[in-house]
Ligand SMILES: O=C([O-])CC(=O)C(=O)O
């Protein structure tokens with residue numbers, strides 16, 4: 289068996305694919321038969337050591353990802369023991385950035401089903417298919433992560449390859465949130481893909497048709513949401529990586545109807561609000577500027593950008609600003625420049641509806657097409673990137689941010705690293721070390737001026753496991769906006785003294801279980817205050833007791 293897999297993996301290393309599929313030879317087949325009963329002398333500890341040693345020998349992160357996926361299917365306890373043992377080291381393999389490459393090559397590295405694959409061709413049979421699937425499961429799903437693959441990280445439309453992201457998110461639900469792996473159901477809704485190279489790939493395992501229109505997709509989603517909520521009545525449904533228009537449309541449509549939330553709009557919004565609360569404090573301490581006077585420029589106009597900007601408005605409301613005043617703190621730039629009321633496409637009524645909220649009315653007919661123009665005009669204290677454009681925060685702009693600010697806040701958040709607007713090293717160099725930094729994908733710490741500088745990772749995995757787990761534990765009927773904001777506040781309060789001293793914006797990854805329990809407790813508390821909880825056992829507990837309940841409910845490998 290091992291030789292077979294080693295051969296397959298080395299073919300993947302040299303060709304980048306598993307083709308042609310290798311067939312085990314006679315000896316391999318014999319060893320497969322022999323290995324079917326457990327070896328009496330092998331302990332779980334030794335298995336873990338063996339897995340680590342094997343991973344070290346694999347030459348690329350993708351091969352490590354593929355090997356770990358196999359282990360997860362065969363032995364979830366070993367898999368999650370490995371992640372528990374070294375989350376910081378393995379998160380970049382099982383999650384971003386490597387999961388992005390795994391989604392791109394999904395049909396090439398496919399080794400068997402990992403969850404529920406639903407096709408738009410079956411849209412009329414959703415209730416039967418889901419009921420049948422539910423009947424076959426030995427445990428009831430608690431968390432569903434569902435994508436249509438239409439906008440995977442910053443990598444675009446990957447069709448059925450989006451399954452990789454549903455699986456990746458659920459890895460973090462288990463490792464970070466403490467959800468039982470048997471309660472996790474990854475789902476991909478195959479509605480075609482507009483990426484021609486994927487459609488024409490002979491190995492592609494999805495529908496070879498252009499992506500369904502939003503109207504067709506909505507019809508499918510309506511049926512899926514209804515059937516999934518009826519087949520798994522207690523589950524929380526997380527929407528992931530839908531393209532912006534669909535993401536907003538589905539969130540608006542379903543948030544008051546089902547126990548669901550959108551991770552890119554709401555999860556990313558929460559995590560950046562949480563990090564910005566710490567960043568703004570640091571920057572204001574350095575500059576003496578009032579917290580309410582921060583000015584935030586966004587590069588990007590997608591679901592994550594608009595979701596984050598809306599969620600960040602809560603920061604300014606906490607400083608006493610009205611909604612209109614809070615909105616005035618944000619300038620959004622999409623592919624056509626700063627979004628102004630006088631821009632020709634805006635005048636022509638062609639602006640996507642989710643961006644309309646942030647149209648600037650105060651630019652007196654002048655347009656600002658580039659980021660550098662906007663920085664000169666706004667003189668921002670903070671720059672947030674959700675543009676999916678690698679290197680979009682160029683040297684001139686970054687140096688200018690450092691001229692304008694004692695401690696410029698720069699958050700290049702696009703994922704994976706190949707789409708990130710600015711590397712941590714460049715951010716430090718071009719600001720002379722002044723930057724307050726968080727990125728979406730991980731960067732390693734860097735020593736500078738005798739200090740170890742640790743970058744923040746403003747990735748929604750710091751909150752979505754807690755949001756989902758909290759909603760589940762509360763038996764929440766809905767996931768309300770206030771519950772999302774509560775998750776951000778709980779995250780910001782989870783920083784311990786050592787982390788604050790080290791200037792971190794986010795808690796360290798090795799405390800993720802504790803942090804998720806706090807986030808979950810914050811979510812439960814807010815659900816109770818909003819009257820959407822149904823779990824009476826959690827009512828009337830003080831904060832410490834609630835956090836303990838969340839900790840105790842976590843699954844461990
Ligand atoms: O998956 C991640 O790393 C964060 C995220 O939701 C995205 O980029 O769409």
Ligand SMILES: [Mg+2]
Pocket residue numbers: 441528529551552
């Ligand atoms: Mg996402």
